[in-house]
Amino acid sequence: MTVVKKLRAITTVFVEYNKMLHGEKPDRGRRNEILTINFLKNYIHYAKLRIxxxxxxxxxxxxxxxxxxxxxxxxxxxxxxxxxxxxxxxxxxxxxxxxxxxxxxxxxxxxxxxxxx
Incomplete structure (x- = not known):
């Protein structure tokens, strides 16, 4: 994995849409974005320590x-x-x-x- 791909994986907040994984696209006008596991782990760690x-x-x-x-x-x-x-x-x-x-x-x-x- 290149450095750029590693940085993108670390800093990405939302999972990219995958038809096989997520099924059909949601209704129009609705944004159904899914957070990455890495982002959730970092956010929970931040909330535990700082708040x-x-x-x-x-x-x-x-x-x-x-x-x-x-x-x-x-x-x-x-x-x-x-x-x-x-x-x-x-x-x-x-x-x-x-x-x-x-x-x-x-x-x-x-x-x-x-x-x-």
Whole structure:
């Protein structure tokens, strides 16, 4: 592999479209771009090291409703990770709601509707 190809592989953000791999092209007007694995690894590494997310007061009040200490710790860690990926320095209620949806789907295999939330 030449130096140019190596640099292009390192700095490329999106995967090039491949009909065999990705199937038919998406509908017109929609950009369905897929991030490269290398870019995702670098972004997650950056978010882990550089972004420190703090819990806001309204989120702390909402966390009090958790059933046990392990559940509370799980929700806090996942909410903090969600805030870091966005990249924000504060954990918001929207982060907690996203985590609760993921946990509900993982445990009960069902999605929350807006009425159930």
């Amino acid at each position: 420190q997310a703090d819990l806001t007061d309204e989120v702390l009040i909402s966390y009090r409703d958790s059933s046990c200490a392990r559940t509370l710790e799980t929700i806090i860690r996942l909410s903090t990770a969600h805030a870091k990926l966005n990249p924000r320095r504060q954990v918001l209620i929207s982060d907690m709601e996203a985590v609760l949806q993921v946990l509900n789907f993982a445990i009960y295999h069902q999605e929350l509707n807006e009425m159930e939330e």
